[in-house]
Amino acid sequence: MTLKQSNRIKTFIKLVIVLLFSSFGLFPFIWLFLTSLKPYSILYKLPLKWFDKAMNFSNYLNMLKEVPVFRHLFITFIVGIFVAILAVTISTGAGYILSHFNFRGNFFLTLMLLISQMLPQIVIMVPLYFLLLQLGLVNNLVGLVVVYTGMAIPFSTLMLRSYIETAYSKNLEDSARVDGCTYFQIYFHITVPLCMPGIAAVALFAFMIIYEEFMWANVLITRNSIKTIQSALYSFFGIYSSGTSGGIASAAGFVVTIPTIILAFFLQRYLVTGLTAGAVKE
Amino acid sequence: MTKNKLKHKSDKIFFFTTLITPVIVALLLLLIIPFISGFALSFRQQSVSDMSGKFIGFANYVDILSEKRFWRVFATTASYTLLSVILCTFIGFVAALCLHTQTPFKGIFRAINVIPWAAPPAVISIIWTQIYSKAYSPLNDILLRFGIVRNQIDWLGYIGRGYTPFNLPLLCLVVVYGWICYPFVMLMILSGLQSIPDELYEAATVDGARDIQKLVYITLPSLKPFLVVVVTLLFIWTFQYFNLNYMLTHGGPRGYTEIFSIFIYDTAFEKFNFGKASALGILMSVSLFIPSYYYIRLALHQAREKRLK
Numbered sequence: 001m002t003l004k005q006s007n008r009i010k011t012f013i014k015l016v017i018v019l020l021f022s023s024f025g026l027f028p029f030i031w032l033f034l035t036s037l038k039p040y041s042i043l044y045k046l047p048l049k050w051f052d053k054a055m056n057f058s059n060y061l062n063m064l065k066e067v068p069v070f071r072h073l074f075i076t077f078i079v080g081i082f083v084a085i086l087a088v089t090i091s092t093g094a095g096y097i098l099s100h101f102n103f104r105g106n107f108f109l110t111l112m113l114l115i116s117q118m119l120p121q122i123v124i125m126v127p128l129y130f131l132l133l134q135l136g137l138v139n140n141l142v143g144l145v146v147v148y149t150g151m152a153i154p155f156s157t158l159m160l161r162s163y164i165e166t167a168y169s170k171n172l173e174d175s176a177r178v179d180g181c182t183y184f185q186i187y188f189h190i191t192v193p194l195c196m197p198g199i200a201a202v203a204l205f206a207f208m209i210i211y212e213e214f215m216w217a218n219v220l221i222t223r224n225s226i227k228t229i230q231s232a233l234y235s236f237f238g239i240y241s242s243g244t245s246g247g248i249a250s251a252a253g254f255v256v257t258i259p260t261i262i263l264a265f266f267l268q269r270y271l272v273t274g275l276t277a278g279a280v281k282e
Numbered sequence: 283m284t285k286n287k288l289k290h291k292s293d294k295i296f297f298f299t300t301l302i303t304p305v306i307v308a309l310l311l312l313l314i315i316p317f318i319s320g321f322a323l324s325f326r327q328q329s330v331s332d333m334s335g336k337f338i339g340f341a342n343y344v345d346i347l348s349e350k351r352f353w354r355v356f357a358t359t360a361s362y363t364l365l366s367v368i369l370c371t372f373i374g375f376v377a378a379l380c381l382h383t384q385t386p387f388k389g390i391f392r393a394i395n396v397i398p399w400a401a402p403p404a405v406i407s408i409i410w411t412q413i414y415s416k417a418y419s420p421l422n423d424i425l426l427r428f429g430i431v432r433n434q435i436d437w438l439g440y441i442g443r444g445y446t447p448f449n450l451p452l453l454c455l456v457v458v459y460g461w462i463c464y465p466f467v468m469l470m471i472l473s474g475l476q477s478i479p480d481e482l483y484e485a486a487t488v489d490g491a492r493d494i495q496k497l498v499y500i501t502l503p504s505l506k507p508f509l510v511v512v513v514t515l516l517f518i519w520t521f522q523y524f525n526l527n528y529m530l531t532h533g534g535p536r537g538y539t540e541i542f543s544i545f546i547y548d549t550a551f552e553k554f555n556f557g558k559a560s561a562l563g564i565l566m567s568v569s570l571f572i573p574s575y576y577y578i579r580l581a582l583h584q585a586r587e588k589r590l591k
Contacts, residue, residue, distance in 0.1 A: 250409075
């Protein structure tokens with residue numbers, strides 16, 4: 001066997017393995033799409049049909065009539081935008097301080113951020129729920145925004161700290177200071193504009209985390225009309241709500257997945273660094 | 283000159299305080315105070331039958347630790363975590379190795395394999411509810427067509443001969459978790475593979491090393507730091523995982539798939555025993571102390587190294 005032949009065999013084996021796990025990854029989505037195209041009449045008929053002539057987009061039209069998916073998407077977008085702006089505003093400042101100032105609490109604050117990032121949300125859920133109940137923020141979107149901002153701050157600050165550290169040379173600040181700029185001027189006229197790509201990415205990342213959050217949304221908002229998209233989908237199509245067609249559920253699921261795939265495409269680099277903020281060298 | 287310096291100093295302090303206060307307030311209000319008050323709550327009687335909040339010492343803890351259900355939940359969580367971490371790491375590792383080197387359509391395959399990681403949980407539950415259903419499941423359909431099984435399997439409702447930590451519904455949930463998380467491992471390992479210099483492999487080729495030898499003596503040792511981070515993080519996440527286990531089985535059938543977070547949720551928001559739920563939360567944090575400590579030490583160490591460079 002020549003070298004060329006053996007290389008060809010190797011590539012072939014590799015391709016088979018790639019196809020194997022890629023179909024494991026993709027098959028569930030293909031099934032979702034196929035189901036979303038099947039009208040009620042063929043969906044629940046045995047033996048199961050994978051393809052059928054009668055497949056059409058009627059489920060998508062029925063979804064618009066029966067389930068207010070876009071209403072819940074809108075609510076989620078509003079919540080997500082508020083949280084992203086709040087979290088990024090706070091975190092950019094904190095990240096700047098952590099990367100540019102040597103003070104005694106620097107290490108301690110970083111440690112606190114890492115601990116809060118590791119702390120399971122369900123552990124602080126009970127006491128925080130109690131607190132929000134007393135403040136009248138249960139079943140209130142403001143409460144959700146507050147909780148989500150607290151959730152987003154640790155990873156956004158850690159991400160922005162390491163971004164700001166390497167975004168531009170410190171000489172730039174020094175010469176601005178010689179020219180008489182105050183700290184605020186340097187921050188708003190140099191740091192923020194130069195770090196805008198990083199800030200935007202972190203904001204999008206925070207938005208994505210909020211868009212996919214389910215546990216808090218499920219506990220905090222029990223009134224159907226103001227649920228965010230994940231808990232709304234769950235209450236429409238979850239295990240306790242039989243009766244709705246799997247076709248409509250799949251159509252809604254497909255629509256709700258699209259924004260996340262678009263976001264993931266833009267954020268590919270940050271999907272990992274965001275979650276491991278600090279622990280992996282880039 | 284001194285006046286100028288003084289002004290500069292006060293400007294600096296004002297700037298520093300303005301930027302650092304919000305993050306400290308947020309951390310205190312939303313993470314640290316809740317955690318401490320949760321700790322305090324765990325020593326109190328606070329349930330739907332008795333909202334008095336009176337101090338009862340370790341009664342909640344004794345109650346939990348003497349309960350058979352708790353130890354079963356612990357065993358289930360341990361088995362779920364272990365199996366999930368192994369599955370994700372294995373698939374993600376193989377995927378990264380295959381997609382790192384020249385493979386046809388590399389870019390497309392990489393993009394495809396990120397999608398499960400990005401998909402929202404409610405949608406994942408819609409999909410897998412169908413796959414694991416009894417009558418209309420594509421999985422059963424394939425198995426029946428190829429004659430691997432004779433009857434449809436009720437994947438998430440299979441009771442069998444009694445509880446074991448490796449029961450079928452739990453294994454099904456492990457597969458779902460593996461499906462969600464292998465892209466994360468893949469991306470991490472891919473970035474690790476990029477950091478290995480090509481010269482190492484070239485030198486090995488000159489020395490006549492075979493592919494397996496290259497994998498064992500070059501790739502694996504170079505990837506060790508990445509693998510350590512991946513496994514530690516996955517362990518911490520899986521141990522506290524909630525979403526899909528709640529959405530797909532709610533801990534059932536008969537508590538077979540009840541893991542730690544579901545137990546806490548059930549105690550707090552379905553049985554309304556907040557004192558006991560807080561005690562459970564503290565027990566969960568204690569169980570996660572060692573891996574979290576390890577991870578945080580790693581993160582701080584690397585942050586310092588980066589700064590020194």
